[in-house]
Structures are given as structure tokens and as C-alpha cells.
Amino acid sequence: EAGVAQSPRYKIIEKRQSVAFWCNPISGHATLYWYQQILGQGPKLLIQFQNNGVVDDSQLPKDRFSAERLKGVDSTLKIQPAKLEDSAVYLCASSLNRGPSSGANVLTFGAGSRLTVL
Amino acid sequence: AQSVSQHNHHVILSEAASLELGCNYSYGGTVNLFWYVQYPGQHLQLLLKYFSGDPLVKGIKGFEAEFIKSKFSFNLRKPSVQWSDTAEYFCAVKGPGGYNKLIFGAGTRLAVHP
Numbered sequence: 001e002a003g004v005a006q007s008p009r010y011k012i013i014e015k016r017q018s019v020a021f022w023c024n025p026i027s028g029h030a031t032l033y034w035y036q037q038i039l040g041q042g043p044k045l046l047i048q049f050q051n052n053g054v055v056d057d058s059q060l061p062k063d064r065f066s067a068e069r070l071k072g073v074d075s076t077l078k079i080q081p082a083k084l085e086d087s088a089v090y091l092c093a094s095s096l097n098r099g100p101s102s103g104a105n106v107l108t109f110g111a112g113s114r115l116t117v118l
Numbered sequence: 119a120q121s122v123s124q125h126n127h128h129v130i131l132s133e134a135a136s137l138e139l140g141c142n143y144s145y146g147g148t149v150n151l152f153w154y155v156q157y158p159g160q161h162l163q164l165l166l167k168y169f170s171g172d173p174l175v176k177g178i179k180g181f182e183a184e185f186i187k188s189k190f191s192f193n194l195r196k197p198s199v200q201w202s203d204t205a206e207y208f209c210a211v212k213g214p215g216g217y218n219k220l221i222f223g224a225g226t227r228l229a230v231h232p
Contacts, residue, residue: 108164
């Protein structure tokens with residue numbers, strides 16, 4: 001099966017500029033996640049969608065970050081305006097999510113989008 | 119709030135040495151536990167998982183992990199590492215609830231020298 005697709009792979013912008021990342025999950029996966037991975041740290045969940053609804057955005061800096069998942073398939077994460085501390089890899093993941101202890105609850109990750117803010 | 123601690127940030131081993139990476143989590147209820155691996159230049163991949171049953175879980179490439187509920191631990195082991203095991207390893211935990219939120223540890227960077 002095709003994996004989780006993300007673009008662009010790399011992006012360099014200056015602070016206060018805007019940037020958008022795109023993710024296409026595995027076909028049929030109801031749940032989509034955006035994680036932020038800062039160098040030297042583990043991935044941190046920014047936002048989680050179940051179909052096209054948000055189920056967790058508690059760690060999303062909503063003054064500058066936004067995300068949408070129209071039609072419950074692909075998703076876009078936007079940062080506007082960017083700050084230096086937003087330099088990170090933005091990971092998209094998806095899962096089937098058919099129940100709390102189902103084997104389908106394994107997350108599959110994309111290759112990530114590396115953002116450098118100068 | 120749930121948290122995950124990985125004790126070693128960097129580990130350096132010679133080939134054929136044994137490996138054990140520590141992972142402790144903070145949540146006391148029913149959890150699902152995972153180890154993910156990120157090889158150089160590649161994306162995060164699932165190494166193994168624990169949902170229920172036998173606390174000794176076997177994964178790909180000869181890795182295994184043991185869930186010890188009383189110690190809130192899920193340590194990763196491999197009896198004999200290879201140069202190709204050089205990677206970053208992340209422990210992750212999912213607590214209760216139906217929305218599958220994973221909390222990751224900070225990761226352990228493993229370097230295996232020939």
C-alpha cells in the first residue's frame with residue numbers, strides 16, 4: 001500500500017513569512033495527525049483529526065498555526081507568521097483507529113517536512 | 119499529564135554487544151506501548167508494540183521489549199547489535215480513550231561501530 005505522502009520535504013523561510021505543508025494519508029485511514037519534531041526532541045502532537053473533525057488541538061499554537069482536513073482525506077498545516085522556534089520537522093501520520101486496543105491503532109508516518117526559519 | 123522518559127540520549131556500542139534502552143511512562147492505567155525507529159535519512163517506523171497479553175513482545179530485526187507494569191517500564195533489548203542498527207529509537211505510550219493520542223519520549227540515538 002502507498003505510504004503517507006508529505007510535501008514539501010524541505011522549506012527555508014524568513015521569520016514572519018508564512019508556510020504551508022500538505023499531507024495525504026494512507027487510503028481509508030480515518031485518523032490523521034500532525035506532529036512537530038524539534039531537533040533533539042521526540043515528536044510532539046500538534047493536532048489530530050478524526051475524519052474531518054478535530055479531536056485534539058491542545059498543543060497547537062493557535063495564534064500562528066492552523067490546520068484543516070477538508071473532505072476527511074488530505075490535510076494542510078499552515079504557519080503564519082513563522083518564528084525562529086518553529087524550525088523543526090513536521091510529521092504527518094495516519095491510522096485506521098478502529099478501537100482502543102486494535103492492531104489498527106498503529107500510526108504510520110510520512111517522511112516529514114523540514115522547516116528552517118531564518 | 120502522561121509523559122515518557124528515555125534514560126539515555128546517546129548510546130555507543132560495538133557490533134555484537136548487547137543493547138538495552140530504558141523507557142518509563144507516567145500513566146498508571148491501561149496503556150498501549152510502542153517503540154519506533156528512525157534510521158538515518160528515513161521516516162519513523164514501528165519496531166514493536168504492546169497492547170495486551172504476553173508482556174515480552176518481539177519485533178522486527180531481532181528486537182524485543184518487556185512490559186513491567188509495576189515499574190511502569192517498557193525497555194527495548196537486542197542481544198547482539200549490528201552496524202545497521204544505528205538509528206534513533208523512540209518509545210511512545212497511548213493512554214485510554216478512543217482517539218489514539220501517542221506521547222513520545224525524547225529518543226535515544228544509537229551508534230554501532232564495526
